[in-house]
Amino acid sequence: MRWTILCCALLAAGCAQELGDLRLSDEHQLAEPKLEFLGVAGVLIHWRGEGVLFDPSFSRPTIPELFWLSPDTDEIDRRMPPADDVTMLLLGHGHYDHALDVAWVMQKHAPQAIAYGSTSAIHMLRAEIPRDRLIDAQPQMATLSDTATPVMQAKDNGWFYTRERHIRAMPIQSMHAPNPLTPLMSGAYSEDLTQLPKGFWNWKEGQTLAWLVDLLGEDGRPVYRIHYQDSASDAPFGFIPALKDDKPVDVEILPVASFQNANHYPEGLLALTQPRLVVLVHWEDFVGGTPDDPKILRQQKDVGTFIERVQRAAPKARVVTPRPLSEVALAPVTGH
Numbered sequence: 001m002r003w004t005i006l007c008c009a010l011l012a013a014g015c016a017q018e019l020g021d022l023r024l025s026d027e028h029q030l031a032e033p034k035l036e037f038l039g040v041a042g043v044l045i046h047w048r049g050e051g052v053l054f055d056p057s058f059s060r061p062t063i064p065e066l067f068w069l070s071p072d073t074d075e076i077d078r079r080m081p082p083a084d085d086v087t088m089l090l091l092g093h094g095h096y097d098h099a100l101d102v103a104w105v106m107q108k109h110a111p112q113a114i115a116y117g118s119t120s121a122i123h124m125l126r127a128e129i130p131r132d133r134l135i136d137a138q139p140q141m142a143t144l145s146d147t148a149t150p151v152m153q154a155k156d157n158g159w160f161y162t163r164e165r166h167i168r169a170m171p172i173q174s175m176h177a178p179n180p181l182t183p184l185m186s187g188a189y190s191e192d193l194t195q196l197p198k199g200f201w202n203w204k205e206g207q208t209l210a211w212l213v214d215l216l217g218e219d220g221r222p223v224y225r226i227h228y229q230d231s232a233s234d235a236p237f238g239f240i241p242a243l244k245d246d247k248p249v250d251v252e253i254l255p256v257a258s259f260q261n262a263n264h265y266p267e268g269l270l271a272l273t274q275p276r277l278v279v280l281v282h283w284e285d286f287v288g289g290t291p292d293d294p295k296i297l298r299q300q301k302d303v304g305t306f307i308e309r310v311q312r313a314a315p316k317a318r319v320v321t322p323r324p325l326s327e328v329a330l331a332p333v334t335g336h
């Protein structure tokens with residue numbers, strides 16, 4: 001049964017799609033603060049001498065390679081921007097297009113980084129990364145209340161701080177909108193692995209997390225507040241919890257992939273956060289190909305419709321769909 005689903009899903013996957021009238025931003029060498037889009041759902045931000053890195057993914061295995069995966073270390077080494085200052089690596093979920101390259105990036109490019117992820121994702125990474133560089137963030141995630149109308153509630157100790165306390169991050173209970181392959185890639189690990197998974201179906205999702213990230217000023221207060229999701233989710237999964245401060249969300253980083261399979265996404269989230277900037281990620285095809293000639297994710301329809309819906313739901317926001325390996329400026333914050 002499982003293999004029937006697998007074969008059908010791969011046969012139905014089709015081809016990557018041309019960009020058509022999708023307009024991409026393509027900026028480079030911008031002044032800080034800025035966000036670097038690494039491709040897939042990967043994002044890098046430098047801030048006050050530290051850095052935060054989300055879901056770095058460069059490998060782009062082809063369909064045959066999905067059955068015996070290993071990180072494409074040459075490609076990672078060619079594409080990964082400098083990340084010596086990265087002290088925090090945040091992982092949304094365990095699928096290979098988010099987690100396959102993490103161990104190599106931590107070993108080779110971000111030697112100071114501590115990775116934060118779900119219990120299951122941390123069990124996977126322990127195959128290659130020492131325990132003191134991995135933190136299971138799941139026990140501290142904000143969770144939905146068990147009430148008729150669920151509300152997202154933060155834990156008292158919900159924030160993780162970087163070493164210099166210039167950046168902090170809060171994990172939030174989220175979920176992964178279904179696609180034809182997700183039934184094969186669900187589940188979670190409850191023990192440490194001794195080697196990273198080979199078959200793509202063994203890169204198990206685990207608990208999917210959204211992240212609320214604050215870039216902090218010298219006074220310890222948030223200058224930029226960023227909300228990040230690496231998979232589309234049904235409302236209210238991934239929503240930010242009510243916090244004691246009144247700092248609004250400045251930046252939403254949202255995935256396009258499978259948006260049509262998530263309820264009230266992105267409208268529910270954007271109605272709550274009303275950001276100034278929305279950066280759309282996880283829109284390009286990552287099965288083979290190259291980030292130099294990006295195509296739209298196979299089977300992903302109506303990207304233009306999604307962008308219109310984002311703009312309607314966040315009318316004050318600048319909405320940007322960046323080309324892989326390009327930059328997006330973080331506009332100055334006023335009134336802080």
Ligand SMILES: [Zn+2]
Binds near residue numbers: 093095231
């Ligand atoms: Zn996924």
